[in-house]
Amino acid sequence: MNNKEKLRKAGLRPTKQRMIIADILLDGVNRHFTAENLQNEINASGNSMSIATIYNCLKNFRNCGLIKQVESSKDTAIFDTNINQHHHFLDEETGELIDIENDEVNLRKLPKIPQGYLNNGVEVLIKIKKQI
């Protein structure tokens, strides 16, 4: 399925700007990035786009499940093109994130989900620090 079809399937009009971003993000390579990182890639690809459009687009893509947003207490939002359930190592010093595939983690025991709620995804974060 090409990117135009992916956008339509997600319920998004395949505009010029969304296609530029889809071409960068939806290439099958897993990556973590910020809005600013993406703007740099857009510029490097010979295109340009308002930062408001980049934020709109990231929000749309995320809401449609084309990308994920990483839970992180950094001051800048971090997005992830790996939309499968998976986990992360986080170096708190540098903010660097490393993917952990889902099958590398196994939970023996999970707590009871609170009354009236449904489980909507489990994320394991392993904080790491450089050895000295």
Added chain:
Amino acid sequence: MNNKEKLRKAGLRPTKQRMIIADILLDGVNRHFTAENLQNEINASGNSMSIATIYNCLKNFRNCGLIKQVESSKDTAIFDTNINQHHHFLDEETGELIDIENDEVNLRKLPKIPQGYLNNGVEVLIKIKKQI
């Protein structure tokens, strides 16, 4: 150990402002809060403090391990007085966090920590959503 001693032990001068905050936060009750929540509690206690001092103090307390900061992609930093390793349920709609004690989660299998790094804490986040 009283709060003055806790601050000294953490390497922090027990100033008037830090004592006011310690008296609110270090009462043994686990809570999640933002800088603004804390400011309201300070005001409610009949004291007042510059917001810059509150941010300084939270950063100091966190760096000394007196409180923790929760990994969350909300736009406002969330702190936690529960400094033991533990986990959270997160309702992404409302941002509500619920503690999960460490013994309620059991990991059967953990991935290999990347070369040159040390494990610095595991956090499990279970995203939940309201049943409809």
Added chain:
DNA sequence: CAAGTAGTTTAGAACGATTTTAAAGTAAAA
């Protein structure tokens, strides 16, 4: 295809959380 309409992009202003500034204040050391 033409015209209508609903959704999209844009630059720039606005916003909100957090940090910086630099001056005044305070705790601890000498």
Added chain:
DNA sequence: TTTTACTTTAAAATCGTTCTAAACTACTTG
């Protein structure tokens, strides 16, 4: 004490992100 280093403060600045409202464009319908 006096000195020194650290802390607090109000206000300004910063930074990521969202809003605004006007121009634009994709899609629909005739």
